[in-house]
Amino acid sequence: MKKTEFNKMMKESFGDKVINIPSETSKTKDLKVLGVRYFNTRRGLGYECKTNKLNVVIWNDGQGGGTFIAPYYPYTKDYQDIMENESDLEDLINEFEGVVTENN
Numbered sequence: 001m002k003k004t005e006f007n008k009m010m011k012e013s014f015g016d017k018v019i020n021i022p023s024e025t026s027k028t029k030d031l032k033v034l035g036v037r038y039f040n041t042r043r044g045l046g047y048e049c050k051t052n053k054l055n056v057v058i059w060n061d062g063q064g065g066g067t068f069i070a071p072y073y074p075y076t077k078d079y080q081d082i083m084e085n086e087s088d089l090e091d092l093i094n095e096f097e098g099v100v101t102e103n104n
Contacts, residue, residue, distance in 0.1 A: 031079065031095035033058065049093055053079075058089050065092075 032052045039046050046062025055075035058069045067090055069083040082088050094101055
C-alpha cells in the first residue's frame with residue numbers, strides 16, 4: 001500500500017482525529033547513509049552501510065535475512081524503533097545511491 005493510500009484510508013476511518021501522519025519516522029530524518037560496502041557471500045550479496053551517527057551501521061548479511069541496524073548500546077538506543085524496519089532502512093540506502101522509488 002502506498003503512503004498516499006494509507007493516509008487517505010486513515011483520514012476516512014478516523015476523520016479529523018488524524019492531525020499529522022508523518023511521512024517517515026523522525027529517527028530516519030536525522031540518519032543518513034554516508035557509504036555502502038557490498039560483499040559476496042555463499043548465498044548472495046550482503047552490504048554494510050556507514051551512517052552519519054557514530055557506531056550506527058546498517059547491515060544485510062547476504063544470507064537471506066533482512067536489512068537491520070546491528071545493536072550496539074548506547075549508540076543505537078535512539079534507533080530501536082527502526083532497527084529492523086527494512087523498508088525505512090533500504091529507503092535511506094536508496095536515497096544515498098540516488099535510486100528513485102515510490103517511497104522517496
